[in-house]
Amino acid sequence: MDLSKFRKDFPMLRDGITMQGKPLVWLDNASTTFKPDCVIEAIERYYKHETSNSHRGDYDLAYATDMEILKTREAVAKFIGSKKEEVVFTSGATNSLNLVAFGYGAKYLKSEDEILLTEAEHASNVLPWFKVAEMTGAKIKYIPLTKEGRLLPENLEKVITDHTKIVAVAHITNVLGYQADIKALSAIAHKHGAVLVCDGAQSVPHIKIDVKDLDCDFLAFSGHKLCGPTGIGVLYGKYDLLVKTDPFMTGGGMNARFDMCGDVGFLEPPMRFEAGTLNLAGIYGLHAAIDYLMGIGMDNIEAHERELKAYAVAKLKDYPNVKLYNADSEAGILTFNIDNIFAQDAATYFNSKGIAVRSGQHCAKILTSFLGTLATVRASFYFYTTKEDIDCLVDAIAHSEDYLDAYFI
Amino acid sequence: MPTSFELTPEMMRAIIMDHYSSPRHKHDAEGEGYVSLHSSSVNCIDDIEVYLKLNKEGKVEDACWNGVACAISTASSDIICDLLVGKTEDEAKYLIEQYNHMLHEEPYDAEPLEEALAFKNTSRQAARIHCATIGWDAFNELIKGHKHE
Numbered sequence A: 001m002d003l004s005k006f007r008k009d010f011p012m013l014r015d016g017i018t019m020q021g022k023p024l025v026w027l028d029n030a031s032t033t034f035k036p037d038c039v040i041e042a043i044e045r046y047y048k049h050e051t052s053n054s055h056r057g058d059y060d061l062a063y064a065t066d067m068e069i070l071k072t073r074e075a076v077a078k079f080i081g082s083k084k085e086e087v088v089f090t091s092g093a094t095n096s097l098n099l100v101a102f103g104y105g106a107k108y109l110k111s112e113d114e115i116l117l118t119e120a121e122h123a124s125n126v127l128p129w130f131k132v133a134e135m136t137g138a139k140i141k142y143i144p145l146t147k148e149g150r151l152l153p154e155n156l157e158k159v160i161t162d163h164t165k166i167v168a169v170a171h172i173t174n175v176l177g178y179q180a181d182i183k184a185l186s187a188i189a190h191k192h193g194a195v196l197v198c199d200g201a202q203s204v205p206h207i208k209i210d211v212k213d214l215d216c217d218f219l220a221f222s223g224h225k226l227c228g229p230t231g232i233g234v235l236y237g238k239y240d241l242l243v244k245t246d247p248f249m250t251g252g253g254m255n256a257r258f259d260m261c262g263d264v265g266f267l268e269p270p271m272r273f274e275a276g277t278l279n280l281a282g283i284y285g286l287h288a289a290i291d292y293l294m295g296i297g298m299d300n301i302e303a304h305e306r307e308l309k310a311y312a313v314a315k316l317k318d319y320p321n322v323k324l325y326n327a328d329s330e331a332g333i334l335t336f337n338i339d340n341i342f343a344q345d346a347a348t349y350f351n352s353k354g355i356a357v358r359s360g361q362h363c364a365k366i367l368t369s370f371l372g373t374l375a376t377v378r379a380s381f382y383f384y385t386t387k388e389d390i391d392c393l394v395d396a397i398a399h400s401e402d403y404l405d406a407y408f409i
Numbered sequence B: 001m002p003t004s005f006e007l008t009p010e011m012m013r014a015i016i017m018d019h020y021s022s023p024r025h026k027h028d029a030e031g032e033g034y035v036s037l038h039s040s041s042v043n044c045i046d047d048i049e050v051y052l053k054l055n056k057e058g059k060v061e062d063a064c065w066n067g068v069a070c071a072i073s074t075a076s077s078d079i080i081c082d083l084l085v086g087k088t089e090d091e092a093k094y095l096i097e098q099y100n101h102m103l104h105e106e107p108y109d110a111e112p113l114e115e116a117l118a119f120k121n122t123s124r125q126a127a128r129i130h131c132a133t134i135g136w137d138a139f140n141e142l143i144k145g146h147k148h149e
């Protein structure tokens, strides 16, 4: 399926946006993604013609907002294969992971317990657990990765014990793009009485997700990485676990009743976790984004990105000065270095050609020791990425001996 | 502001490449009498330590730096070490001031900058100006600190 026809839906792709005077080549989709007209229009619709607060159904506009929240919850539920009561709106994946860590982890972990992570996790799936470990005395341990950086179920099997209460791993890792077999990992975790927390920030935007099939206990993701607005995200949790989870924030909109003597009754999930006024425009936009992705088809998106990845890997083979760290990972992510060019300098050089890539430690700071390099360059694709975008990247690599020119010319 | 001669892009590249591929002052301080400061960047991977030693007359006797740094921060930190040696505190402060003016496209005196003129166009990569100043800012702090002692 030719997905390039969708580019016309994106102002950032069709309006002649330039960087350093060159047509923009956007290869930083693992950081964030562009928004199609339908998403921008949904946000605008909320602000221009449907502004109201929610949960306050005293008049028609408020009722309409409540309905839109409900419809978005249903759309998300359909998108990931859950029930709508299992969809909690948050501000993003980071917020979702913190909610699990503090609302569930901090409540139930004891000092003899263990939390299992991997060295390839994003900081947002590491630091909340560090804090919870500090609060509860539980221990953090790492599931060993293969030497390429892949998480295999058999390696979880090796380190999990009956003290393990939490296994928190990325579905697709953000630096190398390896996809973990969440279904197998969940089964192992459950066998030992642990819950599996899946960081879906890099998977939900790119592959078809069915939480029932994956059988993960929690799943976190962000709207902005799937063509939706910033500041909106989702925590999915199995309903019985959400019931056992404490709110991370309290305030208006999440309590059923309270009196000044401190007697508080919290609402049932998901509203229990949605204190305060939600990012309502974000919810409108998220709904549009999910409808849009489902219109394209997640299978088509995944197939397209795999094809691009194979295309790019084959092209880079011609450049012995390029060290590619993840040729065989599933995701549309290329992580590489060019010989003798510090990653940060390479990114600046690409910038001078209008190409946006990410350099650095990509928030996965522990990975640097694992890869044996301090920093890498990451180019990441989405369904609107084209082979021409990759050709631009490769062409820039071919001329990279002049990389310092970015500063002079 | 204009210098008596203009650096060509080729000369700028040669200067930066030279200090990047073989920095002369990239090492920890050896011996006594140094003050040091750690400096890192949230935007880049740069993470360096700078060392400064003044002699009895208050002139810079030695300056060096060490750490992880990209081409621009390596070359700029190395070049300031070259330029600092032998300068009084006031001269050093003036040098750093002129350098900062240059990077921010303000009027500046090119005279003391010498090889640092190679960073004249760094402002074109606005996201990287901090790489050209990380070492300079750290030395500036050390020099200002000295004044107060």
Ligand SMILES: Cc1ncc(COP(=O)(O)O)c(C=O)c1O
Residues within 6 Å of the ligand: A030, A031, A092, A093, A094, A095, A122, A124, A125, A170, A172, A173, A174, A199, A201, A202, A222
């Ligand atoms: C694997 C992974 N987890 C979590 C996050 C955090 O997402 P956000 O910044 O949207 O909260 C990211 C974003 O880069 C990510 O790649």
